[in-house]
Amino acid sequence: MEAGAFDRAITDHATAILLRYFSSVNSVISERPKVAIERDRELLRLHWSLSSSVSALVDYALEHRHEIQTVLGSAVRFEDGTVRGRLDAMATVRMRQVSGLATAIVSHEPLRSYASGPNHVLGWVLMQAWSLASRFSTVTLDSPAYRSSIDNTLQRLEQCRRIHAISQITGQTALNRRPTAGAILEASRSRRILYRMATDAYKALLAIEAGDPKAVTAMLRETLLGPLEAWRRFELAVGFSIAEALASAEGQPLSLNFLLGEARRRLAQVGRFEVYWQWPTTHYISPPPEPSDLVTQKILNVYDMRSSSDRPDLVVTDRLRNEVAAIIEVKYLTGEDGSDRVRSAVRQLVRYARGYSLLEHSAPLLGRSIVVLSQGIDEITNPTPLPDGIPSLTDFKGITQGFFLPWARRLCA
Numbered sequence: 001m002e003a004g005a006f007d008r009a010i011t012d013h014a015t016a017i018l019l020r021y022f023s024s025v026n027s028v029i030s031e032r033p034k035v036a037i038e039r040d041r042e043l044l045r046l047h048w049s050l051s052s053s054v055s056a057l058v059d060y061a062l063e064h065r066h067e068i069q070t071v072l073g074s075a076v077r078f079e080d081g082t083v084r085g086r087l088d089a090m091a092t093v094r095m096r097q098v099s100g101l102a103t104a105i106v107s108h109e110p111l112r113s114y115a116s117g118p119n120h121v122l123g124w125v126l127m128q129a130w131s132l133a134s135r136f137s138t139v140t141l142d143s144p145a146y147r148s149s150i151d152n153t154l155q156r157l158e159q160c161r162r163i164h165a166i167s168q169i170t171g172q173t174a175l176n177r178r179p180t181a182g183a184i185l186e187a188s189r190s191r192r193i194l195y196r197m198a199t200d201a202y203k204a205l206l207a208i209e210a211g212d213p214k215a216v217t218a219m220l221r222e223t224l225l226g227p228l229e230a231w232r233r234f235e236l237a238v239g240f241s242i243a244e245a246l247a248s249a250e251g252q253p254l255s256l257n258f259l260l261g262e263a264r265r266r267l268a269q270v271g272r273f274e275v276y277w278q279w280p281t282t283h284y285i286s287p288p289p290e291p292s293d294l295v296t297q298k299i300l301n302v303y304d305m306r307s308s309s310d311r312p313d314l315v316v317t318d319r320l321r322n323e324v325a326a327i328i329e330v331k332y333l334t335g336e337d338g339s340d341r342v343r344s345a346v347r348q349l350v351r352y353a354r355g356y357s358l359l360e361h362s363a364p365l366l367g368r369s370i371v372v373l374s375q376g377i378d379e380i381t382n383p384t385p386l387p388d389g390i391p392s393l394t395d396f397k398g399i400t401q402g403f404f405l406p407w408a409r410r411l412c413a
Helices: 003-027 031-048 052-063 089-099 117-136 144-161 164-171 181-188 193-209 213-225 230-250 291-302 339-353 363-368 396-400 404-412
Strands: 071-080 104-113 254-256 268-270 273-277 314-318 323-331 370-373 392-395
Touching: 003 213, 003 230, 003 254, 003 396, 031 117, 031 193, 031 213, 052 117, 052 144, 052 193, 089 104, 117 144, 117 164, 117 181, 117 193, 144 164, 181 193, 193 213, 213 230, 230 254, 230 268, 230 273, 230 314, 230 323, 230 396, 230 404, 323 339, 323 363, 339 363, 339 370, 370 396, 392 396
Parallel strands: 323 370, 370 392
Antiparallel strands: 071 104, 254 268, 268 273, 273 314, 314 323
C-alpha cells in the first residue's frame, strides 16, 4: 500500500475508535457517561484552541483586519461654553438651574467604539483560544511536530492580539461573560466573513463542550492525530485498539486521555487495567548492566553523555495484581520486509522484561506481550498456538481484523 494511503488508513482506524468512544459516552443514559464527558471536557477545550475553525479565523483576521467594524454611539458631555456634537437644550437648562453656571452646556458627542455584539463574539473567541493555547503550551511534549503545532498556533494568536482593533476589543472582553444569543445571531448574519467565522468557531466549541461525537472526533482527528509523526500516530492507534479490546473483554467503560504530553498519565484505563504510552511505569526497576552496557557507558562518558533509558512503547498494568500485565513493542515501517524489525523488537521486549522480573521468571510476561509491526510480516512464520513464553506477533491488518480481542480475553482471564 502506498505510504500516504497507509497512513490515512491508520488515522481512519484511530478516528473510528474515538467516534465509538464518544458515541458510547452519549448513548447510555446513566451517571457514568455524564462524568466521562465532564472529565474529558477541559482536555477537549485545549484541543479546540488548535482546531481548524480557530486557526482559519486567526489567519483571516491577520489578513483582513480592515473588516473589523466600529459602531457609532454617543457620549454625554458637560462643558463650560463648549458644544460637542448635538446640543441637549432641556438638559442644558436643568444643568444651569442646578449648578448656577450660566454658561454650562450639555451635549451628545458622536463617538465610534467596538462595543457591539459581533465584536464581543470575535473578542471572546480569540481570548478564549489564546488562554487555552497558552495552557496547552505548558505541557511537556515529546513530539517535535506536536510542539511545533502548538507553538505556531500560539504565535499566530499573539500576532492577532497585537492588532490595534482586536486589542481594543479584547481589552473590554471578560472570559467569564460569554456572548449572548443576540450577539451570536447578529454575528452570524453579518455581511463580514470575519464575524461569521468567529460564530462558527464559537459554535464548534459549544458542540465540543456538549460532547457531540462527530464534532469531537473531527476535531481530534486534526488536533490529536494530525500533528503527530506517522510512527507516533501508529503507536497511538495501537494503544487505542488495545484499550478498546480490553473494554470489550472486561465489559468495563473505557477512559481515554487526550493530553498526550504528560507521559506519566495513562493513555487509557479499563477497569483494573491501565495502558501507558512511552513510560515504563513505577513497576520498572533498572536491571544490573550487562558487560556490553558497561562498555557502551564508558564510551559515552568520554562524550559527557548518558545512555538512553529503557522505555517500552506501550505497557499494560494490572492494578488488582499490582504488576505489569503486558509489554507491547511497536515498529512502523513502509513496504520493506519486517524481519529485522521483529528481531529488534524481540530483543527489546526481553530487555524490558528484565526490568519487571528476573529473566528466569519473565516467561509469563513475555507470553502476554506483543510485537506489532505496521506491515511486512507476511513471510514470517506465525504458528498457532504459540508455545508458552513466546510474545505474539501481528501487524496493522491483523489489528483491523480483531487480533487484540482474543488476546485481551486471555489477559482478563
